[in-house]
Amino acid sequence: MTSLYDLSDKKIDGQEVNFSSYQGSAILFFGKQEPGTAQEILEFVKQFDDKMEEKLEFFEKGDVNGDDARQVYKLLTTALPEEDGSIDIPWNFAKFLVDSSGKPIKRYSPKTAPVDIKPDIEALLKEGSS
Template identity: 30%
Template sequence: MSIYDIEVKKITGAQETLAPYKGKVMLIVNTATKCGFAPQFKGLQQLQDTYGEQGLAVLGFPSGQFMNQELEGDAEIAQACELNHGVSFPLFGKIDVNGSSAHPLFQHLTNEARGVLGSKAIKWNFTKFLVDRDGKVVKRFGPNDKPEDLVEDIKKLLG
């Protein structure tokens, strides 16, 4: 199965696959509005604003799996991201990223790009996965990797 075949739920509730992002470089991030790393939303938006026209798509997937640092409902999450963080890049419905209830997208991402010491588990919010234009998961970045630290890797994939 290709990453583009995986079904996702937009923050508005509509079901779709990642097919609309085929041919783009994707930066897929598990987010949380109440997390100490939430200031990274601004940096992620800046990446989208700067490189979106060249083919970058930043995709945010809210999760409350880490100390319940995400709001309850998708509508609340969307509002907080827009009003508090200026987010206009695509957001998707709240999901789990670890364990038996992990969303199939994050099962795929963690199988393809493992963390420290080969771990599949996501350690915290704002773990980032860089996916090339062909849908191959190229690199995994931890929460401490700021969006601006990813610029060189993104530029290489954008060509």
């Protein structure tokens, strides 16, 4: 299986980023169907925290399913299919946790609340610090 660190993608500002720059970090991927432009998305999140853009990485909008899916989502969905074996993301807010070696380790349903993911993230962070 390809590692996340073999892939790259474009940030919301168009800058190409190789995921190898995140090596050693635990990463949570989540997508939301967003009708706005890149600028509208950033303005929206700044309503909640004007430093949000500095705290999180935002990537260009793109397909998450099908032939035109972004490479990162092809990796995540293939590595972590749904319980029924399907790989497509059924709706907004599906989430994927990737460990510090670039391996996708857990897929969360759109119904999983972010607070319910916290123990898994904390466990990964603890592993990384030991």
